[in-house]
Amino acid sequence: MPLAPSPFEPTPPTISRRRLALAALATTTLPAAALANPAAGSFAQHPAALAFARQLDAEQGWREGWAERWIGQEARHRPQIVRLMTPMPRGTLRDWPAYRARFVEPVRIQAGLRFWQQHAASLERAEREFGVPDWLIVGIIGVETLYGRHMGTHRVLDALATLAFDFPPEHPRAAQRSEFFRSELAAFLRLSHQHPRPPDGWRGSFAGAIGLPQFMPSNWPRFGVDFDADGRIDLIDSVPDAIGSVGRFLREHGWQPGMATHFPLSFEAARIDLPTLLAPSIRPSFTLEQLQALGVQPSPAAAQHSGLLALVELEQGDPARGGQPSSFWLGTQNFFAISRYNPSSYYVMAVIDLGQAVRARRQA
Known part of the structure; x- marks a missing residue:
């Protein structure tokens, strides 16, 4: 998932206009007293959250208010997630050398080399099937999670509920972003309903991205690949599935084999x-x-x-x-294709530079 709060993630699947309308009925945030007490920081008294959950239960045919229970009773508002998603002050200049140094550095390059050595067959196969270079997949997984070392510690349920119903209003695209995260919350609950792991058992980034490739929940079924052929898509514990899924994501977002970035x-x-x-x-x-x-x-x-x-x-x-x-x-178009993973040009260039640095180390 995007390392910096980005204005765009890959377009979510079509979502019921009626549900979005219901979810937008109220913008009430949790009272200060509830936020001061983590145990009380639920969405049980949040009209928009409850309307959204009930509509989701009705659409999915989930009995006994399954979504309403998870959103209204189990999800927790996390003020730190709101702070992390709050944009930098207008006019703040970015620093490419400092940003690059976070990712293209000896520890990550060495970890990337080990990752490549251990999973060379899957990387080779992904390049063959999707036309995406092995070094680029190595670069993305390295920037996203340091090859699985840092997949996020936030409860995905809390992160998505917080951003769905209390997105920072000062963000220039707050309404669109709230809609996006409501869509992702619905996708997450659908994914979790079909998975043995319950909704409160998933950990990810502060924006709700999951697993080795940090996919948003809607991207798991859309671009996920059962690359190890074990009968299920697992982007948390299966490195081959993660590698194949990154390759498929880029191909379906316009990657052109042989074109420079x-x-x-x-x-x-x-x-x-x-x-x-x-x-x-x-x-x-x-x-x-x-x-x-x-x-x-x-x-x-x-x-x-x-x-x-x-x-x-x-x-x-x-x-x-x-x-x-x-x-x-x-x-080029290939630079833009990488940006569908994260729309920051800094992110794209860091992915390219890390992948090529690991390739150079491997060739050496």
Whole structure:
């Protein structure tokens, strides 16, 4: 799952408009007295949560108020999750070198090498079946969970309920994000209802992502693969299933075998039209001719690329406080495909750099 709170996760499956309408009826948060007492911090008096749970029970045909019990009685509001999801103050500059150093470092590279050595056959097979390079799958699982060492300690039930019904209102897309997490809470309860592990037995990230690849609950059945052929998809204890599922996720989000992820570029600061070039974010939107007209000089390798490209900016701290000017790259469809895992260009570049660093160590 995204390491930083991101504005987008892969689009959730269609969810009943009626249920969403019911869930949106109330925005009441838990009273301060309840939040002060963890044992009382349930959603039993939360109208939107209870309406949502009852509608889910009705739609799924769950008897005896199964969802209502888990949401209303067992789920707990977690203020620390709200704090973790609260966006940084507007105008805060990102620092790519500091972000990269968290992931492309000796401990993670060595762990990635061991992971590759132990699971080379599954990585090879995933590349063969899905066209996704082995090093990229290694990079994603390494950034997400340090190869299974850090899969999250938050109760998934609590994280999703908190974000579904008390998402930080100061977030620029609070309404959409609340809707997303309500959809994921429903997907989680459906998954748990079919699984031997009860809803309060799942642990994950503060955003509710689960397992080695940190999939959101709706992605488990959509992109999960039974890669070890044991009759079930297990993204927590089966490394082959996790490897195959990452490969399938990327393929189904547009990964093109053989295509580069990004290219270097040059430009004259006085000529480049940054507002126009950065407007589509990292979605490939420009032809080579358009880039050149807007002040970009593609590298020779980029000049051979036949698809659309995006200008990718990586801020390098505040120049007034010792930081450097932003670095820029041209991102391809494959760069964008990785961003469907997490829409941050910093995340995408860290995944690429870690995977390639592990590959270099393995080749050495």
